[in-house]
Amino acid sequence: MKKILGLVAFMTIATTAFTYAQSKTDVALNQVLTAYYDVKNALAADKKDVAIEKAKVLSAKxxxxxxxxxxxxxxxxxxxxxxxxxxxxxxxxxxxxxxxxRKAFEGISYAMIKTLKSLKFNSQTVYVQHCPMAKASWLNEKENIENPYYGSMMFDCGDVSETIKSK
Incomplete structure (x- = not known):
């Protein structure tokens, strides 16, 4: 009986430690996602200087x-x-x-999409959006289209191609 209780205690501790480590990683990955959104929002608003600063933050995250x-x-x-x-x-x-x-952001977007789909860490719903004119996709925290590839020229060009529910 003591062996069984000991085994149960060990499994509980091991599972808790893994869950805690995973949750800390998920928090950090969600900070990466937020930094990505900041870059996307700067490009959608045609703010190239802000995009530069936000890209540096993204890399640090x-x-x-x-x-x-x-x-x-x-x-x-x-x-x-x-x-x-x-x-x-x-x-x-x-x-x-x-x-x-914007061309560099396209590469960032495809890497972020692959990371999000593979690791499934998002704490909120994420929308994969696609611009047929740019032939490129991006992630958005909102369902409304905010096109980072054309900014004010075609701010709402595109559609939601996929919805990734929160974890």
Missing amino acids: VNAVNHKDLPAEQHKIFMEQAAVIKSKSAQLAGSNDIKTQ
């Missing part, structure tokens, strides 16, 4: 994720996509040309 607690397959996906996000964020932050920034 990606670096702050404690990815070592992720299961092996998720860890692999995170590391691959984090490299893309950081590289494209550096490209975006290194340019004063909004067209170049």
Whole structure:
């Protein structure tokens, strides 16, 4: 009986520790998602200087994720996509040309979409939106279209291609 109780106690502690580690990682990943939205919102508002600063924050948030607690397959996906996000964020932050920034954002978006779908960490509903003119997708915290690829020229161009419910 003592062995069974000991085993149950051990399993409870192990499960709690894993859940706690996973929840800390989820919090950090949601901070990455919020930083991504900030970049998207700056580009949708045609604010290239704000986009530069927000891309730097996004890269820092990606670096702050404690990815070592992720299961092996998720860890692999995170590391691959984090490299893309950081590289494209550096490209975006290194340019004063909004067209170049938007092209870099496209790479960030596809990496974020893949990361979100693979790791399923979102604490709120996320909308995958697509612009047929840009032939590109992005994530949005709102269902209303806010096109980061054309900004004020075609602010509401696009549609919701997928809804990812909160975890």
